Structure formats: structure tokens, C-alpha cells
Amino acid sequence: MTIQTRRERERAERERLIVTAARQLAESEGWDAVTTRRLAAEIEYSQPVLYSHFKGKDAIMAAVAVQGCADLAAELRAARSAAGTAQEALAAVGEAYTAFGGRRPALYDAMFTHRVDLPFATAEAPAPLRAAFGELAQAVAPMARPGDDPALLTETYWAGLHGLVTLMRSGRLPAEAHQRRLALLVGHFAASGPA
Amino acid sequence: MTIQTRRERERAERERLIVTAARQLAESEGWDAVTTRRLAAEIEYSQPVLYSHFKGKDAIMAAVAVQGCADLAAELRAARSAAGTAQEALAAVGEAYTAFGGRRPALYDAMFTHRVDLPFATAEAPAPLRAAFGELAQAVAPMARPGDDPALLTETYWAGLHGLVTLMRSGRLPAEAHQRRLALLVGHFAASGPA
DNA sequence: CCCGGGATTCTATCAACGCTAGCCAATCTG
DNA sequence: CAGATTGGCTAGCGTTGATAGAATCCCGGG
Structure with a gap:
């Protein structure tokens, strides 16, 4: 053998x-x-x-995307665990996510923009994908209000981050105000408790 | 002549x-x-x-995108003016936006996904683009808290909607929960006043 | 009425793309 | 050492976006 x-x-x-x-x-x-x-x-x-x-070029891109998700998960985890409060963790994860998208645009496109036949929202999704989403979820879950589905809230926050990254990268949003937009997004998703 | x-x-x-x-x-x-x-x-x-x-295929796509923005602006305007309260207007515009993205995916891609060299966030942007953004802005502006830049808040809300549309369309988010995600997004951007 | 000149449209072609068929050689088996 | 099999390479197919140069049309002047 x-x-x-x-x-x-x-x-x-x-x-x-x-x-x-x-x-x-x-x-x-x-x-x-x-x-x-x-x-x-x-x-x-x-x-x-x-x-x-590989079956074709798309399959190669998918493999790259899975690798990229592992990287992203690691960076999200690092950002989250370095933060103190839950609010800070939410902001840190958002910052890490958008920074990743800006710093590695090609990788980001393979992961989240390019059409690819990877199972995403199911249990059969590759482990790195679920890991990256899990990091987001752990940061978002504490913000869920009574009755909110934490997974859905995570997906919604993710959509906000994804929109910021892609619209900025394609020139639809001016880059210089990114930090303020991110702060607005985080502010609206952070627990609404304090007046 | x-x-x-x-x-x-x-x-x-x-x-x-x-x-x-x-x-x-x-x-x-x-x-x-x-x-x-x-x-x-x-x-x-x-x-x-x-x-x-046209200079090339991309320029043709850009022309189609401008047309599409005019359509989107009209649909957003209709949704907004049919709504009663400001909160309802915000929700209606979000619903109309995501519905547009789901109903006309090719048009949406030309407008907001495909790389295209149209000026977007500047004063030289084609009128239909500014019109569509203006519709969003009019729905979002009443939600701005003191100190918030309404334009930036609009961009952030837009990013959320865009993320929902693109992630769902590419299979990253399951379609069946779209309404609930949209409700979460709208809920987090609506004026935070009422407990 | 007819023909030259200028703009305009078409035929033909290019280089590059993803992908596949079929040969050829190196390797393993008996 | 001969035969079978695996695996990589050369060559090519069909399409793509884009371009060059021939051909055609059409208007205006003789």
C-alpha cells in the first residue's frame, strides 16, 4: 500500500x-x-x-474560497476575543470583517461575490464556512432582543457588513467615510438599551 | 442641417x-x-x-444600469408615497428595494454588482442614480438621530439592503427567511424611540 | 443625369479564453 | 522481460471581446 x-x-x-x-x-x-x-x-x-x-475553474475558486473562510474565521476570532464588552466585540468583529474585505479583495470575491456552488446555509457547508459564520454569530447573539432569532440577526448584520464591503469596493460608496458608516451600522445593531 | x-x-x-x-x-x-x-x-x-x-461591452452594461436606476427610483418613490408613517415608509422602501433585486436580477447586477466606471457618489453621477439614492434618503432621513449624517445613514441602510439582496441571490442566505431578515434590518434602523 | 468623395457598415480576422480528445511514455504486474 | 494501465502532454475545438481594412451607400456638384 x-x-x-x-x-x-x-x-x-x-x-x-x-x-x-x-x-x-x-x-x-x-x-x-x-x-x-x-x-x-x-x-x-x-x-x-x-x-x-477540479471540475473546472469555478471549482478551483471554490477551493480558494474555503481557504479564505478559514482565514477570515481566524481573524474574526482574534478580534472578538481581544474585545472587552459585548458591544466592543460587535464593533471589533465588524471592523475585522470589513478590513478583511478591503485588504484581500480577490479572496473576498471568491468567498462571497462570485457565483459558486458551495452549500452555504446548510449543515453540509464546509467547516471553515460554518466557523466564520459562527464567529459572527457569537458576537451578534448577545445583542438579540427577546423574540429575535440570533441566527437571523447574525445573517442580517452580516448582510450589512457585506453591503458595506462590496459597495465600497466597487466604487458605489466613497471609501473615506467607511469608518463612520461602520460605526452607524454597529450602533444600530448594538443592544438598544442605553438611551 | x-x-x-x-x-x-x-x-x-x-x-x-x-x-x-x-x-x-x-x-x-x-x-x-x-x-x-x-x-x-x-x-x-x-x-x-x-x-x-459604446467603448465596449461594459459601457453597454453601464447604459443599461442607468436605465435600471430610473426604474428603481420610480418603484421606490411609489412605495414610499403609498406608506403612512415614516416607519412604514422605511419598511416599504426596503421591501421595494429587495423585491426589485429579486425580480430583476440581471438589471440589479448591472446596477450594483458589476464593476462599472460610472461616477456614483459624486455630483456628476447620472441623474437616475441620484434619484434612486434620493428616494432612499428621503425614507431614511427621518430616522436620523441627533448628530447622525443623514446621507451616511442612508448609505448604511442601503448597504444592508444590498447585502441582503446579493447574499440571498447567490445562495449564501436561504431565501425563505428573507422577510424576517428584512424586518430585523428595518427594525434596527427605524427610530429607536418607542421601547 | 451622373459621378466623385466622405462617412458608414460589413466581412474577415485576431488573440485569448475554458475545456476536451487522443497520443505517448513511464510505471506497475505477471 | 513482455503486456497492460495509469497519467501527463500536445494539439485543437468552439466562443469570447475587440479591431482592421475592404466595400457600400449616400449626398452634393458638375
């Missing part, structure tokens, strides 16, 4: 190589630069090898 | 024909079906005529 396992190991390693190369290329030059030919050249193989690992 | 004006009139008419054909094709079969060849066949001209009117 050792020979077969070696083959499988090499194959898995090459698959990681593909995803990593796609990710780096996308982050440095944008997804338009990630063509199958360019990617093949990058990994020093020919084009068709890509198709022995 | 009559002959030249006739030429210009015919030319302008053909330009409208291009935009209308692109819009109809996109709405019925999606933007992927809008290729320059297909579009040329639709207007019964050859491919290169398109490039004598």
Missing part, C-alpha cells in the same frame, strides 16, 4: 499547490489574471492536469 | 435599440447570454456597430 499512498500524497500536495497558486495569483493580479493557462504555467504542469483535480 | 439632424436622430434611436435589446436579453437569459454577436444579431446589425456607439 505504501506506493499507492505515496501517489495519493503527491496528488494531494499538487492539489494544494494548485489552490495556493490560484490564490496568490488572484490576490496579486486579480481573478482576471487567473486563467487556466497561466495557472498551469505557475504550477509547472500543463493545462489538463487542472481538470484531473 | 436637416439631413445631419436626421442622421443623429437615427443614430440615437439605434443606440436606444442597443440598450433595450441588451436589457431584454439580460433579463430573459442572464448577462452570460449577452454576447456581442448575439446582441448584434438581435438588433439586426453587425458586431462592430456596437463599438461605434
